[in-house]
Amino acid sequence: MRLATFSNETPDGELVVVSRDAQRCLPAGGTLQQAIESWSMTEPDLRALAARLEQGEGEPLDHGRLLAPLPRAWQWLDGSAFPQHGELMQKAFDLPPIETDRPLMYQGLSDRFLSGTQDVPLPSEADGIDFEGEFGIVTGAVPMGTAADAARPHVRLVLLINDWSLRAIAPVEMKTGFGWVQAKPACAVAPFAVTPDELGEAWQDGRVHLPLEVQVNGQWFGHPHGREMQFGFHDLIAHAARTRDLVAGTIIGSGTVSNADYDEVGSSCLSERRAIEMIAAGKPETPFLRFGDRVRMEALGGPFGIIDQQVVQA
């Protein structure tokens, strides 16, 4: 099942169910946040709408009205679960290895998620404007102390996310140990939030088994695969819920998708490609983004739809 949110006069928009071919939709009533909060009651109704869509019902999908599936959320916890990304960054910048066997995670801005097509307003090119292709999930309400295996059924929806990042600020904030505030402006989310079953064979062990293709200004940049997560999303849920209840509608991110064969599949952020260049040639070649640059992301063969945005001066 694919869900999306149409813009209206409210901050949370209105929920629609979308056909598998992304051509038609039916209004579901209410918002996605409301649906997630009462999932056991709403899911059967939503699936009934999805079945009607597959029988040809529905109105044409107005792509211009699509917001992020959750235009705002109570909580956004972003992981860094692809070990290749961390290894490259440490090697390039001669950083000490991060001493932990636990998932890496920080809490980020969740009061606004950009749609897949909204402009990305940022204050300065000097901040090192970068993207990060990620997969993410939306959870139901998860009680404190839920273990990883018990967390599996709490994955309600799967997302494709561009975690916009500012690389001139990131290491400064990271050195404080406090995590990132200025280095992490609002993320963008592809239009369709999908139930795990919609992914079929591409949902395995709490991971999205699809390549995430990134293009910058129309040029291929990379297509690393989601299967190389060191921890599955159920592990990330358990980590997050260790000392807190997770509110329904919590969004958890995988961190930058990154693969061991990066020389073949490329990267999903500029910073990693620059790290690879530094390791190979002593200095980075690829510049950060300028105002006017476009970034496009798509999970190839996946149901999330497309992120295609332009960076603009705030």
Place this chain on the structure above:
Amino acid sequence: MRLATFSNETPDGELVVVSRDAQRCLPAGGTLQQAIESWSMTEPDLRALAARLEQGEGEPLDHGRLLAPLPRAWQWLDGSAFPQHGELMQKAFDLPPIETDRPLMYQGLSDRFLSGTQDVPLPSEADGIDFEGEFGIVTGAVPMGTAADAARPHVRLVLLINDWSLRAIAPVEMKTGFGWVQAKPACAVAPFAVTPDELGEAWQDGRVHLPLEVQVNGQWFGHPHGREMQFGFHDLIAHAARTRDLVAGTIIGSGTVSNADYDEVGSSCLSERRAIEMIAAGKPETPFLRFGDRVRMEALGGPFGIIDQQVVQA
């Protein structure tokens, strides 16, 4: 003006204006979040209710119905603006000094703030259960790039906060550079959110000039003063808004209140007292909290009301 939130059947409760003697209140209609979102329209009405209260109107204040002023918020950004606290922690734990001339800040759990009297459910005494006495503010909508001086009028309300902390986890997470997730469960907030003018002379240069008295199980623990913030709250707003718009209702915290004459005034968290003990005697004497322990906080002579909570097993 003092504002508070009564429990009802909704997650955000209902807004009331409270008399200066905290004995009576008048319903304001709607929620505090709604009032903050439309402050220029709602403030005159709220002040009119406050004036009626000072003329003797109102119903008796039912303290048992008081929630946190914002029982949930879209964003909680906690600073660490008292330099004495950082210096003691670095010295005790032989940490390298944090290399930054900017405010320290992380984003924390904001989907739930405990009331001043709710039990604090935590999973394990082995996590090093601690409190942190802080002052905080609630902002209006702040545009990206707002400078510190221009940020001053965006301080809508001032708060007293207990930032519950888990010290066995904090250094592990801090070493990753990602900030804290597990080490920072839900905070508690004293019942009355007050406009800066309500503080009179105690609101100076974006700082709360009041001692924050902490008691543990009925015993004095400390009463450090709010004036020693290295950065005022307007500076913290500007820092937070460098690369993001701040949503109306953003809560920003001062970090642990801590003073240079800590040997006289004590501390506002166990971890700092333990650091002082380690520096003086080579090892900490004061234990972390056990289930059943109570922590009470009050800004002496201030209008925030009291936090008095018990730690319980989740």
